[in-house]
Amino acid sequence: MGKPAWKRYQEDVAEFYRSLGLDAQVEEVIEGVRGKHEIDVAVRGRRAGMDFLWVVECKAWKSNVPKEKVMALASIVDDVGADRGLLLSEKGFQAGAISAAHRSQVKLTSLAELRVDANDEVTAAALAAMKRQVHGLLVKLDDVVQTDTTRHSHGASTRYFTPKNWNHDTYMRTFVTLTTIRDSILRVELGVWPAPYAFNDVGDRYLVARTADEFAMEAGGRIATIDELLRNAVVVPRESR
Incomplete structure (x- = not known):
């Protein structure tokens, strides 16, 4: 029996970041100020002397992602002290999610878009x-x-x-x-x-x-x-x- 779609999506995202020379760990548990969080993909790297941490949430859904998921990820980003959060969905996002992302450290994107804008992301x-x-x-x-x-x-x-x-x-x-x-x-x-x-x-x-x-x-x-x-x-x- 093959892996579920959500698991393959996580691994595809992690492999993409590894191809850029970054460290990407799937389902890593990171301890924040308010508690522990299991991260779909935790990405770490160093650019021009700067260390950074990204928290990536992967949604292999057949429907658009709602704003509640943006707000939840923004809370995790703040709690673990990450430099930014990325919420990935190939299907898309609800209007409320897009509005919420503009007011947070969360970027809404897809794996397809990341592959086009790889250097800009780093x-x-x-x-x-x-x-x-x-x-x-x-x-x-x-x-x-x-x-x-x-x-x-x-x-x-x-x-x-x-x-x-x-x-x-x-x-x-x-x-x-x-x-x-x-x-x-x-x-x-x-x-x-x-x-x-x-x-x-x-x-x-x-x-x-x-x-x-x-x-x-x-x-x-x-x-x-x-x-x-x-x-x-x-x-x-x-x-x-």
């Missing part, structure tokens, strides 16, 4: 992971820069203490690079070119990318450098100020 994963990492690095940057605020009769004054092993312009260059990449991710997602990712060494013009792959590579390299910079930052102790 690039989208890199951008989603990059967005998350940039946010985290901006938080870390704020943590390593210490402040002392003195209040007086005319208002208040604030002194900033950057890490001892940084140059005088390290903080500003790091902040500008991270915010430039953060803002350009949306440009890349919308296909608006060129997309700046940093200033040049002189600081008088932007360095720009003209393709998604170029942006992922250049921005990813700078993110990795900034991550190492922040991990090695020597914060000024309060008592030595």
Whole structure:
């Protein structure tokens, strides 16, 4: 007796992602904040220094998928901290499902469409992971820069203490690079070119990318450098100020 259609569909989807050089596990159990979830296909990979996780739900149905399935997948994506969710159906989706997907991290598609847009899918994963990492690095940057605020009769004054092993312009260059990449991710997602990712060494013009792959590579390299910079930052102790 052959495998049921839903099982073959899961395995076909997993095999597609493996053909792209990604890790794809069928019916993997992933523990989230609120509990454990059995994922039809869990996809992991690395692009331009960015690790990512996709949660893929496969519906080998003969009817259109309703919005409840979109909402359920969106909840799982949030709970396990995945970069995105994909809900696959060759039959299609109800109007309510399409509307719900627009308000979530879930993409509605089919295996046939994925095979056409394979490279775009992997690039989208890199951008989603990059967005998350940039946010985290901006938080870390704020943590390593210490402040002392003195209040007086005319208002208040604030002194900033950057890490001892940084140059005088390290903080500003790091902040500008991270915010430039953060803002350009949306440009890349919308296909608006060129997309700046940093200033040049002189600081008088932007360095720009003209393709998604170029942006992922250049921005990813700078993110990795900034991550190492922040991990090695020597914060000024309060008592030595």
